[in-house]
Amino acid sequence: MKAPIGIADAVPHIPVMPTLRTSIGSEIRKIFAEPDGTPMEISRTDAGLFGPNSVCWQVHGDVTTMMIGGIAGLLLQMLDPRVLAGVWDHSTFRNDMRGRLRRTAAFLARTTFGDREQALAEIARIRRVHDYVQGTLPDGTPYSANDPAALAWVHVTESLCFLDSYIRYRKPYMPMRERDRYFAEMAEVGAMLGADPVPRTYRAAHRFMRDCRPHLLVDDRTREVADLLLRQPVSSPRLAPFHHMTMQAGVDLLPAWAQAMHGLSISLPARVALRSGTTGMAMVTRWALTQGSTIRGATAS
Numbered sequence: 001m002k003a004p005i006g007i008a009d010a011v012p013h014i015p016v017m018p019t020l021r022t023s024i025g026s027e028i029r030k031i032f033a034e035p036d037g038t039p040m041e042i043s044r045t046d047a048g049l050f051g052p053n054s055v056c057w058q059v060h061g062d063v064t065t066m067m068i069g070g071i072a073g074l075l076l077q078m079l080d081p082r083v084l085a086g087v088w089d090h091s092t093f094r095n096d097m098r099g100r101l102r103r104t105a106a107f108l109a110r111t112t113f114g115d116r117e118q119a120l121a122e123i124a125r126i127r128r129v130h131d132y133v134q135g136t137l138p139d140g141t142p143y144s145a146n147d148p149a150a151l152a153w154v155h156v157t158e159s160l161c162f163l164d165s166y167i168r169y170r171k172p173y174m175p176m177r178e179r180d181r182y183f184a185e186m187a188e189v190g191a192m193l194g195a196d197p198v199p200r201t202y203r204a205a206h207r208f209m210r211d212c213r214p215h216l217l218v219d220d221r222t223r224e225v226a227d228l229l230l231r232q233p234v235s236s237p238r239l240a241p242f243h244h245m246t247m248q249a250g251v252d253l254l255p256a257w258a259q260a261m262h263g264l265s266i267s268l269p270a271r272v273a274l275r276s277g278t279t280g281m282a283m284v285t286r287w288a289l290t291q292g293s294t295i296r297g298a299t300a301s
Contacts, residue, residue, distance in 0.1 A: 043117065047115075076157040126193060
C-alpha cells in the first residue's frame with residue numbers, strides 16, 4: 001500500500017520517519033495483540049470463508065474504520081434490551097472492557113482472514129458461549145443469546161457500522177453492488193451463528209434497522225454501559241488523540257435517532273472538524289501499518 005501523499009512521500013529523507021512509523025504502528029498493533037503481547041494468531045491453510053478477493057477482506061482489513069464502526073455498532077446493539085441484558089448479566093465488561101473489545105476483534109479477524117477450519121471453530125465457540133447466556137429482563141421477559149432475532153440485531157448493526165465507517169473514511173463512492181456483496185458475504189457468518197432474519201443487501205439491512213426501532217429503549221443500564229464504553233481509559237498515552245477521535249467518530253457514525261436516544265450530539269462545526277481529522281488519522285494509521293501486521297500466520301511458526 002502506498003503511503004499517503006503529505007506524510008512519507010512529502011518528506012522521504014527525514015531520518016525520524018521510519019522511527020515514527022514503527023512507533024505508531026507498534027502502539028496500534030498492541031491493541032489487537034494476544035494477552036501475552038504476541039500478534040493475533042490467524043491460521044491460513046486455505047482461503048477461508050471468503051478469500052482475498054472478497055469485500056469482507058477489504059472492509060475488515062482497514063483498522064481505523066473497523067474501530068470506529070465497532071464503537072458505533074456497540075452503541076446500537078445495547079439499545080436492544082435483550083442484547084443489553086446478556087452483556088449486563090454475563091459479561092466482564094465492567095472490569096475488562098478492553099479485553100471484551102479485543103475478543104470481538106479476534107472473532108472478526110479469524111472468521112474473516114482465517115482458514116475455513118479456524119473460522120468454523122470460532123463460530124462454534126461463540127455458539128457454545130451463547131448457550132449459557134440467558135436470563136430475565138427487568139420486566140420479567142425471558143431472554144437468550146441464542147434468540148435468532150437478537151442475534152440478527154447484533155449481526156446487522158455491526159455489519160452496517162463497519163461498512164458505513166469504511167464508506168465514510170476510505171471509499172466514499174463505493175458502488176452499491178459492492179455494498180450488497182459485503183452483506184451477502186457477512187450473511188454466511190450471521191446464519192451460522194443462528195441469526196434470523198439475515199439481510200443480504202445494503203438496503204435490506206437499513207430496512208431491518210428501521211423495523212427494529214419500535215423495540216429499542218434506553219434506561220439506566222444502557223447509560224452506564226455506554227458511559228463505560230466511551231470513557232474507557234486510553235491503552236497508551238501515545239494513542240490518546242487516536243483513542244478520543246475514534247470514540248467521537250463512532251458517535252458521529254450513529255444515525256441521528258440513535259444519537260438522540262443516547263443523549264449524544266455533535267454540532268455541525270465540530271462534526272466537520274471531526275470528520276476531517278479522522279480522515280487524516282486514518283491515513284496516518286494505514287501508513288504506519290504498511291510495515292508489519294496486526295496478525296501472524298499460525299502456519300509460519
